Amino acid sequence: MTISLTPFNTFGLKQDCDTLIDVTSKAGLIATCNKLYKENFPMLILGGGSNLVFTENYQGSVVKVSTKGIEITSDDTHYYLTVQAGENWHQLVEFCLEKKIYGLENMALIPGTVGAAPIQNIGAYGVEFNLFCHRVEFLQLDTGKLTTYNKLQCEFDYRESVFKQRLRNLAVITQVTLKLAKKWVPVINYGPLQHFDSSTVTAKQIFDCVCQIRQSKLPDPAKLGNVGSFFKNPVISVEHYNTLKASFPNLIAYEQPDRQFKLAAGWLIDQAGLKGAKVGAATVHQEQALVLVNLGTATGRDVCQLARKIIDAVYDKFTVVLHPEPRIIGSQGEVKIK
Ligand SMILES: Cc1cc2nc3c(=O)[nH]c(=O)nc-3n(C[C@H](O)[C@H](O)[C@H](O)COP(=O)(O)OP(=O)(O)OC[C@H]3O[C@@H](n4cnc5c(N)ncnc54)[C@H](O)[C@@H]3O)c2cc1C
Structure with missing residues (x-):
């Protein structure tokens, strides 16, 4: 029998895992993780599931960290x-x-x-x-x-x-x-x-x-599944910033202490015309382009395909690479967006 991971991820993605171990003591957490690791058993450490995208059923043990104090x-x-x-x-x-x-x-x-x-x-x-x-x-x-x-x-x-x-x-x-x-x-x-x-x-x-x-x-994950910001704000060199600023005078950017510039990823996505873009039931949030949401029946694959579409479109327009913030989890562990 498998265990549903739907209540354990804020995107509300419908995937299962083989076993879920809820650990409530530090000693239990250490013993459980040491044992699984030594036995070479696939394991995923789970907190609140607010930064995870499950693309497949997870073929291993999910260790839910519930230690308090x-x-x-x-x-x-x-x-x-x-x-x-x-x-x-x-x-x-x-x-x-x-x-x-x-x-x-x-x-x-x-x-x-x-x-x-x-x-x-x-x-x-x-x-x-x-x-x-x-x-x-x-x-x-x-x-x-x-x-x-x-x-x-x-x-x-x-x-x-x-x-x-x-x-x-x-x-x-x-x-x-x-x-x-x-x-x-x-x-x-x-x-x-x-x-x-x-x-x-x-x-x-x-x-x-x-x-x-x-x-x-921000959309409430209880109503509209999401993981908050889907992409990190990209940081670019001053030369790259100057080139972009010449073509896009409204570019939103914040100078960093090391003279690099941090761009607002949401603005880039919006300017690439992707607000409301959709793959299956995964969509770019209408009010906040940095947030991808699950309209109800989205799969992790929909989410990743949408993310790929965004990464490509933003790169084509601005030559800026967006990096996802959440961790993408396939059947055997962490994977990259293809
Ligand atoms: C609506 C919304 C708004 C958000 N806003 C923000 C924001 O403003 N700023 C921000 O920085 N983030 C934000 N996030 C992202 C998220 O809240 C953070 O990344 C948070 O730290 C994830 O915690 P979690 O317990 O849910 O981790 P999970 O999603 O359960 O896990 C995330 C990763 O951490 C690993 N992990 C979890 N616990 C442990 C542990 N004890 N030991 C080792 N590995 C572990 C997991 O294996 C996984 O790889 C937001 C998310 C949502 C849904």
Whole structure:
């Protein structure tokens, strides 16, 4: 008998797996993953399923991380929160707000688990996970050892980390320690937060504003399956930017500290005429071109074909390569969009 993965992915894709193991303790997570790895059994670590696209039935074990627990310590200047991987990210943000521990409020309503947060260095509204990362503890599958990395060792970058590079599919994140300053400094330099006054704004006001904007801008996965932004915002050289700007004066771009330019992928998709483009029941969201949605019966293959169509069209028009944000999972594990 197979297990349906539909309730376990926010795209609502109808695929199955051979077995699903729900793990609620850190010791259980370590033992389960070590055993499956040693036996050479295909395994997929699953958090909230909000960054996954299943293209086929998964022929292996899905390990659902449901470990819970938050421990708080502090020194003169900072709070340290050690959080188990299966905790829900948004609930952690709310928990911090209740305890008057501030800093995470800009990242309210990002779906998924705490354990997945370091993997793509989640971020929103001018703030990224790495700003608050103190340590990440993980089981390294090829050595069978529990290892702890500090922030530097995690090699964070825009939607990147060592867990998507050298340790891709080799690290099971067991817990994360966040370091949050007791002296809170609001981050309000991002578009819709700019109207706040930094001397009077509260973390709760930022939290409420972020929640309200996200709820109005992003489709609710419970109603319209999606994984949030489907593509990373591409970063290009200054020369490439100048060439594009000459042809497309309205180009939306943000200069980076290293003088490269980050382009708004949603704008590129929109300008390539792809808003509303469809493959099967997968479509480019009408209000937010960066989001692909499931109209109900989309398959992972529809989603990937649509993504390919977008990648090709944006490249033809702008010579810019778009890279998908979610992980694409075939019958044996991670695959690339063909
Ligand atoms: C509506 C919506 C809005 C979103 N907005 C944002 C946003 O603003 N910013 C942003 O950065 N992202 C956003 N995302 C993407 C998503 O929320 C993040 O990528 C999130 O971190 C995924 O967490 P998850 O637990 O659902 O991971 P999953 O989808 O379950 O897994 C994602 C990947 O991480 C691996 N993984 C999960 N847990 C672990 C673990 N403990 N150890 C090792 N590997 C693990 C999985 O194997 C998989 O490869 C959004 C998604 C949706 C649906």
